[in-house]
Amino acid sequence: MSDLNSSRRGARDAAQRLLAAHPSEDPFAAAFKATRMPMLITDPRQDDNPIIFCNQAFLKLTGYTEDEMYGRNCRLLQGPETDPDAVRRLREAVDNAHDVSLDILNYRKDGSTFWNALFVSPVRDESGEVIYFFASQLDFTNIKSKETELAEARRSAEEEVTRRTKDLSDALQAKTMLVHEVDHRVKNNLLTIASIVKLQARLSEDEVVKRTLFSVLNRVEALSTVQRKLFTSSDLGRFDVADFAKDLIQDLVGALHRDDIRVTTDLAPVLVPSVKASALALIVNELVVDAVRRGLSDGGGEIxxxxKRKNxxxxxxxxxTTTPVSVNPEEEAFGRLMLDTCAKQLNASIERYEDGPRTDVLVTMPVEIMKD
Known part of the structure; x- marks a missing residue:
């Protein structure tokens, strides 16, 4: 106890010397005492760098009296939850006589806490020796509380976003599985229908019936190819017409086993909504089958x-380009009807040019029609 009293006496003596150097009419002394910002002064030349002066704002903030503060080190304001790293930074700055600015959790006399925006700066005499440390405090507990509330709100929002994202991901996965299952069943049903039609065509002895059934089979297989493409696609909502067209022309021409048919392509990825896939597939199918029917299957030629997208x-x-052959008028009429019907569904226009052995059929659709 005698050590504390001795420290307090030393602190008061130092305070008196400081006040003597700054009489009451001194603007510095008046400002120091009257300001609403908590401030204190310590004396590093005394043992444990005690507080030798503090203003009323500091006493009001901490709840201590002058007698309780004079001669005490500022660590009096530290407590169980004070960040050791902040304490270390403060100690190192004092030991090395450096300015330091930090946020630190301090304790009042009654044990309540406050967040202190602390600034400590050494005061030197003319020779450069540190004779005081000046410290100012700012209670920013309300701001810190708001930061904590915002951080908690942000954390809660992030957790909610994570939860909702998982729910949406699970729902999308379930939907994807369902769509795949539906596509799988449709594909299997189409394959079953194709098998039945093929079997009936092979058993039929009537050439007209046989030809008609194979015509139906051709279109069913085209739709089956569409379902296979959709089923294996990573994007269930989009259908690449160019990719489908490439496979279809290879399958149709390859099935003829003719080495005198030369196939060339100019294909660029064109993604369209999957709901338009069937109509587009039938358009491509009708155009290629029409060329095969008009002479490619008999005399060969070029196709x-x-x-692509253009303009x-x-x-x-x-x-x-092929040597024309006689075509069954009913088959040709039905093929044209199929083409016109599908084009009408897509608001497409059809232009047909014939010049001797060369036939050119152009189907044009506005890009907007291909959007969802």
């Missing part, structure tokens, strides 16, 4: 397939 439009073009 060129183009699928703000989406085009499908089939150009063939």
């Amino acid at each position: 060129h397939l183009q699928v 703000g439009h989406f085009i499908i073009r089939v150009t063939d």
Whole structure:
């Protein structure tokens, strides 16, 4: 106790010397005492760098009296939850006589806490020796509380976003599985229908019936190819017409086993909504089958397939060069009807040019029609 009293006497003596150097009319002394910002002064030349002066704002903030503060080290304001790293930074700055600015959790006399924006600066005499440390405090507990509330709100929001994202991901996965299952069943049903039609065509002895059934089979297989493409696609909502067209022309021409048919293509990825896939697939199918029917299957020739975007439009073009053969008028009429019906569904226009052995059919659709 005698050590504390001795320290307090030393602190008061130092305070008196400080006040003597700054009489009451001194603007510094008047400002120091009257300001609403908590401030204190310590004396590093005394043992444990005690507080030798503090203003009323500091006493009001901490709840201590002058007698309780004089001669005490500022660590009096530290407590169990004070950040050791902040204490270390403060101690190192004092030991090395450096300025330091930090936020630190301090304790009042009654044990309540406050967040202290602390600034400590050494005061030197003319020779450069540190004779005082000046410290100012700012209670920013309310701001810190708001930061904590915002951090908690942000954490809660992030957790909610994570939860909602998981729910949406689970729902999307379930939907994807369902769509895949539906596509799988549709594909299997189409394959079953194709098998039945194929079997009936092979058993039929009537050439007209046989030809008609194979015509139906061809279109069913085209739709089956569409379902296979959708089923294996990573994007269930989009259908690549160019990719489908490439496979279809290879399958149709390859099935003829003719080495005198030359196939060329000009294809660029064109993604369209999957709901338009069937109509587009049948358009490509009708164009290629028409070229095969008009002479490619008999005398060979050339066929060129183009699928791309051009001048703000989406085009499908089939150009063939072959020696024309007689075509069944009913098959040709039905093929034209299928083509016109599908084109009408897509608001597409059809242009047909014939020049001797060369036939050019162009189907044009506005790009906007291909959007959802």
